[in-house]
Amino acid sequence: MSLALVPDFAPAEAVARIAAASRRKQQPQSSGDLVSLAMGEPDFDTPEQVTEAANASLRAGRTHYSPLLGEVALREALAEKLASIAGAASSPADVLITQGGTAGLAASILAIVNPGDKVVIPDPTYSLYADLVSMAGGIVVPVPLADDLHWDLDRLADALAGAKLFVFCNPVNPTGIVHSHAELAALAELLDGTPTIVIADEAYADLDYTGRPFTSAISLDGLRDRTVYCQTFSKSYAMTGWRVGYLWGPQPLIHASARIHNTFNGSVNTVVQDAALVAVRTGDADIARMRTAYERRREIMHAGLATIPGLTLSSPEGAFYQFPRYDIDIPSVDLVAKLTEFGVAVRPGAEFGAHGEHHLRLSYAASEEAIETGVARLGEGLRSLGAHRAQ
Numbered sequence: 509m510s511l512a513l514v515p516d517f518a519p520a521e522a523v524a525r526i527a528a529a530s531r532r533k534q535q536p537q538s539s540g541d542l543v544s545l546a547m548g549e550p551d552f553d554t555p556e557q558v559t560e561a562a563n564a565s566l567r568a569g570r571t572h573y574s575p576l577l578g579e580v581a582l583r584e585a586l587a588e589k590l591a592s593i594a595g596a597a598s599s600p601a602d603v604l605i606t607q608g609g610t611a612g613l614a615a616s617i618l619a620i621v622n623p624g625d626k627v628v629i630p631d632p633t634y635s636l637y638a639d640l641v642s643m644a645g646g647i648v649v650p651v652p653l654a655d656d657l658h659w660d661l662d663r664l665a666d667a668l669a670g671a672k673l674f675v676f677c678n679p680v681n682p683t684g685i686v687h688s689h690a691e692l693a694a695l696a697e698l699l700d701g702t703p704t705i706v707i708a709d710e711a712y713a714d715l716d717y718t719g720r721p722f723t724s725a726i727s728l729d730g731l732r733d734r735t736v737y738c739q740t741f742s743k744s745y746a747m748t749g750w751r752v753g754y755l756w757g758p759q760p761l762i763h764a765s766a767r768i769h770n771t772f773n774g775s776v777n778t779v780v781q782d783a784a785l786v787a788v789r790t791g792d793a794d795i796a797r798m799r800t801a802y803e804r805r806r807e808i809m810h811a812g813l814a815t816i817p818g819l820t821l822s823s824p825e826g827a828f829y830q831f832p833r834y835d836i837d838i839p840s841v842d843l844v845a846k847l848t849e850f851g852v853a854v855r856p857g858a859e860f861g862a863h864g865e866h867h868l869r870l871s872y873a874a875s876e877e878a879i880e881t882g883v884a885r886l887g888e889g890l891r892s893l894g895a896h897r898a899q
């Protein structure tokens with residue numbers, strides 16, 4: 509249908525700003541014989557007891573509005589969990605239940621950033637951050653990573669001068685690296701004495717394969733009091749379609765974020781929060797089961813990628829991504845399009861920032877068979893396209 513009665517309609521400037529800045533692409537669909545290593549979500553089903561809890565909640569007639577900050581029982585359970593992660597006191601009043609991690613990020617970024625504010629993000633990183641900063645009218649300052657895909661602390665120090673906000677994820681989408689305690693301590697030192705706020709998106713915190721305990725930003729004294737912690741049930745519990753996550757942090761930041769979240773979303777679906785509570789209370793064994801599977805798949809993928817000439821492998825420390833660099837002189841968006849002709853879908857590194865160029869993001873949230881076939885096809889595609897260039 510055309511907008512015949514409003515011929516001069518132009519989308520609001522916020523839409524234009526997002527469109528101008530956005531690198532986000534529609535995820536390639538698996539079709540026919542295409543093997544997809546492009547997914548950003550677990551391929552496991554949600555644990556059965558969680559789904560059952562939602563059914564029971566519906567049957568019990570839990571179909572009315574929830575409190576605006578979220579169900580009290582869920583916030584209490586999360587406050588307890590957060591106190592143990594942070595090693596500090598935590599109150600349910602400091603927890604905001606959100607419509608997935610996406611809405612938590614949106615609420616916190618829109619609650620913090622004014623037009624013209626400088627917001628520092630690593631480059632490459634999860635592409636939603638830059639879009640949300642653009643929506644708020646802020647200025648995105650991308651900081652290229654070091655060659656090992658960890659932070660380049662000198663560049664970060666320069667970029668952070670005068671920044672309102674620093675947003676990062678750990679473990680990292682798309683690189684699959686995990687920032688260590690030492691890196692987070694270095695960040696705390698860089699920010700010492702500044703008014704810069706931090707958003708720590710730890711969506712993949714349960715998927716750390718380094719063998720050392722995962723360090724949350726909120727466990728550091730030098731970061732906790734300036735940090736909004738953003739979490740989601742999507743990845744740990746295979747609950748992407750449920751749309752539930754949460755924020756935790758200093759009360760003024762959480763209350764400001766709640767104001768935005770309530771204005772956009774109202775409260776979160778009551779049944780979903782009841783199911784999330786069961787996930788928090790009973791889901792540890794499920795997390796461990798899925799983690800073990802990812803760990804095995806990550807090794808299969810890494811071993812397969814190591815046999816492909818011209819790839820420089822990333823260190824697969826966490827999440828379910830690997831981010832190899834390739835040496836063919838083709839932009840990653842074009843390379844990804846060509847690779848589909850070889851029957852494999854992956855994501856272009858440039859989708860996650862200009863410095864993600866000449867990388868591919870591969871997800872091992874896929875069956876072992878799909879990983880083996882997909883990596884073999886990737887090798888075939890790269891060999892063929894590389895040979896073509898040399899001629």
Ligand SMILES: Cc1ncc(COP(=O)(O)O)c(C=O)c1O
Pocket residue numbers: 548607608609610611634677681709711740741742748752753
């Ligand atoms: C780093 C990171 N944060 C947040 C999200 C958003 O997750 P949700 O499904 O909870 O909106 C994603 C999803 O891919 C992600 O990769």
